[in-house]
Amino acid sequence: MMYSFQSLAVLVLGCFAFVTNCVPCLKAKPTNVVCYVEEQLLRSMRHKVHALSKEGQKFDKNTDTRLIGKDLFQGLEGQGGCYVLKEVIDFYLGNILASDALHSKYSHLLEVKEFLTTLIKRHMSDCDAEDKRQADNNVALLKQKLNQLNEMREAKVVGELFMLLQEMGKHCSAPNMKEPGHQSKQEADE
Incomplete structure (x- = not known):
């Protein structure tokens, strides 16, 4: 069975048009997702x-234990750090x-809680995290430290x-989430 050059060209162009139209549907998330915090808000x-x-x-009294540190973000890339912070804040x-x-023990606690609630x-x-299993393991380790x-x-x-x-400024700020390799003002000053 032989196809003419024109028939083959139409077939190829048709496939190309189909694939091009499908690419936006194949993205993992829509472009209007909410996963960043403006540095000004922080x-x-x-x-x-x-x-x-x-x-x-x-x-x-326990100055040896750190909950918010490098261990919390170990093995994570992209939005993974912001996902972990969201999970920690929610917890x-x-x-x-x-x-x-x-509230009677700590001033500003109610206002800070309302701020954090609004943020998440x-x-x-x-x-979300590319490696959700790793992210959830990191959060589980934080919870274990807390229980101790x-x-x-x-x-x-x-x-x-x-x-x-501060970690939210590093992992969740808008410029860092939109442009890989872009440094926030805080990171540039360090």
Whole structure:
């Protein structure tokens, strides 16, 4: 069975047009996903989160254990770091910082909790990780460390909220998420 050159060309062009039209459908996520936080938004709460962390550090007697550190982001790339932070914040809000009794102990806690809640709902809602298993393992290790702290859990979490905010600037800021290789102002200054 022999095809003419014109028939073959039409067939090839038709296949090319079909594939070209299908490529947008094959993307893993739509382009309007919400998985970044503007650095300006993080800066707006910087002072209050820093003051709150200082209060928590006064009660944190375990200076050897770090929850927010390199281990939390080990083996992750792209949005993986932001996904992990979203999961950590969600866990903190639902488990560690949920007690109303903490509001009398720490100033600015209610405002910071509302800020973090807004961040994960409006700015980080579609964060995902390429290696979700690794990301979830990293979060599980953080939870294990917290369980070992027993009654000092709350002070450790509150004391490290400022470090959490800084990591969000590194892993979740808009320029870093949109342009690989782009440094945030904070990273460029370091």
